[in-house]
Amino acid sequence: MYIKLGKKIQLALVIIVFLCILSTGEVVSSQQSKLVSLFLPAKVVVNSSFISPLAQLFGDVSVGRKIFVASNTIIRADPNTRICISSETNLQDNIVLLAMRNQTAPKANCGKLSSSLGQRTSIAHQAKIKNSRIGNFTFVGFRADLNNVVLEDGAFVLHGATLSNVRIGKDRIVPIGAVITTQAQADTLPLKTKENSAFQKEVLEVNEEFAEHYSELYEQKGFDAVVSSSAAPKTSWNPKPVSPTLGKNVRLEEFARIVGDVRLGSNSTVGQRTSIRADEGAPIIIGENAEIEDRVTFHALKGTSIRIGNKLDTDDNIVFHGPLEVGDNLTIGDDAVLFRSKVGNNVTIGTKAIVVGVTLRDGVQVPEKALITTQEQADAL
Numbered sequence: 001m002y003i004k005l006g007k008k009i010q011l012a013l014v015i016i017v018f019l020c021i022l023s024t025g026e027v028v029s030s031q032q033s034k035l036v037s038l039f040l041p042a043k044v045v046v047n048s049s050f051i052s053p054l055a056q057l058f059g060d061v062s063v064g065r066k067i068f069v070a071s072n073t074i075i076r077a078d079p080n081t082r083i084c085i086s087s088e089t090n091l092q093d094n095i096v097l098l099a100m101r102n103q104t105a106p107k108a109n110c111g112k113l114s115s116s117l118g119q120r121t122s123i124a125h126q127a128k129i130k131n132s133r134i135g136n137f138t139f140v141g142f143r144a145d146l147n148n149v150v151l152e153d154g155a156f157v158l159h160g161a162t163l164s165n166v167r168i169g170k171d172r173i174v175p176i177g178a179v180i181t182t183q184a185q186a187d188t189l190p191l192k193t194k195e196n197s198a199f200q201k202e203v204l205e206v207n208e209e210f211a212e213h214y215s216e217l218y219e220q221k222g223f224d225a226v227v228s229s230s231a232a233p234k235t236s237w238n239p240k241p242v243s244p245t246l247g248k249n250v251r252l253e254e255f256a257r258i259v260g261d262v263r264l265g266s267n268s269t270v271g272q273r274t275s276i277r278a279d280e281g282a283p284i285i286i287g288e289n290a291e292i293e294d295r296v297t298f299h300a301l302k303g304t305s306i307r308i309g310n311k312l313d314t315d316d317n318i319v320f321h322g323p324l325e326v327g328d329n330l331t332i333g334d335d336a337v338l339f340r341s342k343v344g345n346n347v348t349i350g351t352k353a354i355v356v357g358v359t360l361r362d363g364v365q366v367p368e369k370a371l372i373t374t375q376e377q378a379d380a381l
Contacts, residue, residue, distance in 0.1 A: 044226070050214040053227055054255055054273075059083070059099070062110075064119070068211040071227075071257040072273040072295065073097070077115075084110035086119040086136070090207035093257070093275040093297045094317070096128040105131035106150045106167075118153070122203045125275075125297040125319050139200050141176075142319040142337050143354075156192040156200070159319075159337050160354045160371070177354050177371040206280055206302060209235045228252065232260030232279035237302055244278075247288065262298075265290060265310065274298075281305055281322045286312060300324070315351070333368065 044053050049067035051057075059077030064087030069075070073095040077083045081099035091097065099105070099115045110116035115129055118136035123129065127140045132149040140146065141159035149163045154171035157163065161174045166186040168174060173192040180186050213233035218226050225231075229252065231241040244258045247266030252258065256270045260278035265288030270276065274296040278284040281300025286292075287310035296314050300306050300322025308320070309328035319337045326343040333351030342359040349355060350368035358378040360366070365381065372378050 044218050044223075045215040048211070048215070050211050050218070052214075052257075053223060054257060061085070064089070066208055066211045067091075068207045068214065070095075070277070071275050072255060078102075078113075081105075081113040081115075082111035083114065084108075084116040086117055086121070088119055088204065088208060088211075089117050089121040089123075090204070090210070091117075091123045092125040092127075093277065093299070094126045094273065094295045095123050096130075097123070098128075098130040100131055103131050104148055106133045106148065108133040120204055122200065122207065124159070125299060125321070126295075126317060135170075137200065139196075139203070142321065142339070143317075143335065144174075154192070154197075156196050159339065159356065176356060176373055202302070206235075210279070227257065229256075229258040232277075232282075235279075238279070238282070244276075253294070260284075262286075268292070271296065271316070283307075284322070287328070296320070309345070327362070 044051055047063060048065045049063050051069045052071040054071035055069050056074045060082045061075055061077055063085045066088045067085055068090040070093040072093055073091050075083060075097045077099040078101035081101050083097060083099050097115055099113060101113055105113050108114050108116045115132055117134045120137045121134055123140045124142045126142055127144045129146045132146045134151045135153040137153055138151045138155045140157045143160050144157050145162045147164040150167040152170040155168045157174040158176040160177040162179045164181050166180055166183055168186055171191050172189040174180060174189060213235055214226060217233040229244050231243045232238055234241055242261050244262040246264050249267045250264055251269045253270060253272040255273045257275040261282040262276050262278045263283055263285045265286060267288055268290035270292045271294035273294055274292055276284055276298040280302050281304040284298050284306040286308045289310055290312040292314050293316045295316055296318045298306055298320045304323035306320060306322040306324045308326040311329045313331045315334040317335045318332055321339040323340055327345035329346045330343060332349040335352045336349050337354045340357045341355055344360055344362035346363045347360050349366040352368060353366045353370045355366060355372045358372055358375050360378055366372060
C-alpha cells in the first residue's frame with residue numbers, strides 16, 4: 001500500500017513540477033511579449049541620406065535628402081521640441097545639435113522650440129548648436145558654439161567662435177575665436193569673401209559624395225563597413241580605397257572610428273568616440289606610443305594630409321585638421337584646435353587654444369585659450 005501511495009505521490013510531484021515549468025515559461029514569454037523596440041529597423045540610409053550608426057539621436061528629428069551625418073555626433077530634441085535638417089546639409093564628427101525645452105529659441109518653421117539647419121549648410125567637427133536657426137548655404141567652423149542664434153543665408157562662422165542671443169546677417173563672417181553676445185557686435189561684422197563662398201561649395205561637393213557613397217558602402221557591405229576600423233568609400237578623388245594600418249598593440253576604445261588610409265603606430269591608444277577619418281585628405285599618419293583620449297577628431301581637406309610624430313599625448317575634444325605636420329612629443333589640452341600648421345618637436349598646446357595657419361618652432365608652449373593665427377603671434381611665444 002505504501003509503495004502504491006508513494007508512486008502516486010511521485011507522479012503528482014512530477015505533474016506539479018511540469019506545470020510550474022510551463023507556468024514559468026508563460027511568464028517569461030509574457031514578459032518578453034511586452035517589450036517594444038525603440039529603433040527597429042535602425043535607419044542608417046534614409047531619404048537618400050547617410051546617418052552614421054555611431055551618431056546618437058533622440059526625440060523628434062526630421063531630415064531632408066542627401067544629408068551626411070558623421071560618427072559620434074549627438075542630435076537631441078527634448079520633449080515638445082524639434083530638430084530639422086534640410087537637404088544637402090552635412091554634420092561632421094562629434095557635433096552637438098540640441099533643441100532644449102526650457103530655453104528660448106528663435107522663431108522657425110521647424111517649430112516653436114527648435115533647432116534647424118537650412119539647405120546646403122556645413123557644420124564642421126565638434127561645433128555645438130543649441131536652439132538656433134541656421135540659414136541656407138551657411139558654414140559653422142570647428143568647435144564653434146551657438147546658443148539662441150539666427151544665421152541668415154550665407155553666413156560664415158569661423159573656428160572657435162562663441163555666439164549667443166544674436167542674429168548674424170546675410171553673408172556676414174564671424175572671425176576665428178570671436179565672442180559675439182550683443183546685436184551691436186553682430187551688426188559690425190564684415191562680409192565674407194568670394195574665396196569663402198568657393199570653399200563652402202567645395203565642402204558641399206565633397207559631402208554630397210559622402211552621403212551617396214557611404215550609403216552605397218553600407219548597403220553593399222553592411223554595418224561593419226561603416227563602424228570601427230574600415231576602408232573609406234569610393235569617391236571621385238579616392239577610386240581605390242584602402243583600409244587602415246594599425247601597428248602592434250594598438251587599442252581602440254568603444255565607438256572609436258578609423259577610416260581609410262590611416263597609419264597608426266605601435267603601442268597607441270585611441271579613446272572613446274574618437275574619429276580618425278582619412279576619407280577626404282590622406283594619408284593620416286600618427287607615430288608610435290600615441291595616447292589619444294576621447295572625442296578627438298582627425299580629418300584633412302581634399303588633397304592634403306596629416307603627419308604626426310611619435311608620442312602624441314592628447315586630452316579630450318580636440319580637432320586636428322589637415323593640412324598638418326607635427327613633430328614628436330606634442331602635448332595638447334582639452335578643446336583645442338590645430339589646423340593648417342607645422343609644429344616642431346616637444347611642443348605643448350594649452351587647453352582651448354586655437355592654432356591656425358602658422359609654424360610653431362621646437363619646444364614652444366602655447367598658453368591656455370591662446371588664439372594664434374599669425375606667424376608674428378607664433379614667433380612671439
